[in-house]
Amino acid sequence: MYADRVLSGMRPTGALHLGHYHGVLKNWVKIQHEFECLFMVADWHALTTHYDATVGLETHVWEMVVDWLSAGVDPNQATLFIQSRVPEHAELHLLLSMVTPVGWLERVPTYKEQQQKLADRDLSSYGFLGYPLLQAADILLYRANRVPVGEDQVPHIEFAREVARRFNHFYGREPDFEQHALRAAAKLGHKKSRLFLDFRVRYTERGEAEALLSARELLAEAQNLSLGDRERLFGYLEGNGKQILSEPHALLTEAARLPGLDGQKMSKSYGNTLPLRVDEGTLRRKIAGMKTDEARQLRTDPGEPTRCPVYAYHRLYSNAETLEWVEEGCRTAGIGCVQCKQPVADAIWAELRPLNERADLYREDPTLVRNLLADGCERARQLASDTLREVREAMGLLYG
Ligand code: TRP
Ligand code: SF4
Numbered sequence: 001m002y003a004d005r006v007l008s009g010m011r012p013t014g015a016l017h018l019g020h021y022h023g024v025l026k027n028w029v030k031i032q033h034e035f036e037c038l039f040m041v042a043d044w045h046a047l048t049t050h051y052d053a054t055v056g057l058e059t060h061v062w063e064m065v066v067d068w069l070s071a072g073v074d075p076n077q078a079t080l081f082i083q084s085r086v087p088e089h090a091e092l093h094l095l096l097s098m099v100t101p102v103g104w105l106e107r108v109p110t111y112k113e114q115q116q117k118l119a120d121r122d123l124s125s126y127g128f129l130g131y132p133l134l135q136a137a138d139i140l141l142y143r144a145n146r147v148p149v150g151e152d153q154v155p156h157i158e159f160a161r162e163v164a165r166r167f168n169h170f171y172g173r174e175p176d177f178e179q180h181a182l183r184a185a186a187k188l189g190h191k192k193s194r195l196f197l198d199f200r201v202r203y204t205e206r207g208e209a210e211a212l213l214s215a216r217e218l219l220a221e222a223q224n225l226s227l228g229d230r231e232r233l234f235g236y237l238e239g240n241g242k243q244i245l246s247e248p249h250a251l252l253t254e255a256a257r258l259p260g261l262d263g264q265k266m267s268k269s270y271g272n273t274l275p276l277r278v279d280e281g282t283l284r285r286k287i288a289g290m291k292t293d294e295a296r297q298l299r300t301d302p303g304e305p306t307r308c309p310v311y312a313y314h315r316l317y318s319n320a321e322t323l324e325w326v327e328e329g330c331r332t333a334g335i336g337c338v339q340c341k342q343p344v345a346d347a348i349w350a351e352l353r354p355l356n357e358r359a360d361l362y363r364e365d366p367t368l369v370r371n372l373l374a375d376g377c378e379r380a381r382q383l384a385s386d387t388l389r390e391v392r393e394a395m396g397l398l399y400g
Contacts, residue, residue, distance in 0.1 A: 004146055010040075010064065015067070018273070019273065028078070031148060031251070037078035041061050048125070048127045062369060065080065075375070085380075085381075086141075088387075105130065109155050132156045132159045142387070147160075160247075167245050168242065171394035173242075177242070231390070257312075261289065262309070276352060277355075278352060287341050292308050292337045292340075
């Protein structure tokens with residue numbers, strides 16, 4: 001239960017593009033083999049900024065999941081689910097809101113940034129302010145300790161960590177905590193219990209990070225512990241109290257940044273994307289229209305690849321030989337831009353063609369997607385209700 005678990009989410013804001021593919025999806029496809037993964041359609045999060053435009057939402061959700069699947073996200077490896085189908089997210093969000101100072105939310109950097117960036121929208125809502133808390137609930141609900149996110153979301157993960165800590169601080173205290181913890185340790189068996197206590201001393205008194213890791217591993221592998229004892233021991237290890245909600249960490253993905261067709265950041269709102277779902281003709285036309293180094297007005301003008309978005313694509317798609325051909329040919333005006341774009345268009349189409357074929361299969365049989373999401377939602381709910389039971393108990397809301 002405390003082994004590595006990953007949760008990530010995406011807002012269903014429309015058809016995905018090549019930036020999503022290289023920035024997020026390829027990474028999901030990779031880590032689904034390395035960790036237990038939960039991938040969530042963050043439809044409530046979409047409402048925080050687009051509460052007035054819910055008409056297309058449902059279509060966006062299905063289409064986005066088709067994009068995930070076509071890109072190789074495997075429902076047999078990972079759990080795919082829709083946030084709003086697991087109402088436990090809302091309950092945990094509400095309970096956490098009781099212990100979350102408003103000032104913490106106001107200080108999350110994305111709050112003011114997004115308000116400025118999306119100045120045409122009224123983002124003075126309660127829901128928008130609470131965006132990071134809802135995200136914290138998403139993560140803490142599954143006790144996910146790793147969250148793959150881009151740089152911009154790191155403050156949200158830190159925020160989730162602080163909320164978890166504050167919650168544990170209030171509700172993880174119990175009278176005679178140490179005695180309970182020692183009794184729980186004894187249940188590990190003589191040898192393991194001595195080992196555990198030794199690791200704990202080495203960590204708390206000498207700060208040996210490795211001892212902390214070893215102790216966590218030992219607990220993760222222990223079979224015969226109740227959930228409560230496990231929480232006690234995880235908490236005891238770091239000295240405070242029961243660890244009901246575990247603290248998540250960002251799993252930073254160093255994805256190559258793929259510029260949009262005009263060289264700016266690829267984004268739907270700039271209208272400069274290459275959509276994942278596209279036919280060959282459209283794709284080639286879009287690439288033909290891509291901006292190049294402005295120095296190359298005439299075919300005979302030499303250019304500088306590092307100033308050209310096409311070159312950024314070459315760096316992602318081309319081998320060393322082709323890269324050299326581009327660098328040399330561009331700087332000496334030996335090749336033209338039309339020629340230079342050709343291998344990029346070929347490579348992207350080679351990548352997107354099978355993806356589009358898979359997408360067609362999923363679209364032909366919509367029940368397939370609905371069924372696998374129903375399974376995913378059910379599984380997510382089970383995990384979520386386990387956590388919520390603990391949370392309610394810790395807060396004295398069981399009424400048993
Ligand atoms: N905020 C994320 C984004 O905009 C989406 C998201 C919602 C998320 N809940 C999450 C990401 C939980 C990671 C974990 O991309
Ligand atoms: Fe860009 Fe290639 Fe044209 Fe150079 S030759 S400006 S790298 S498209």
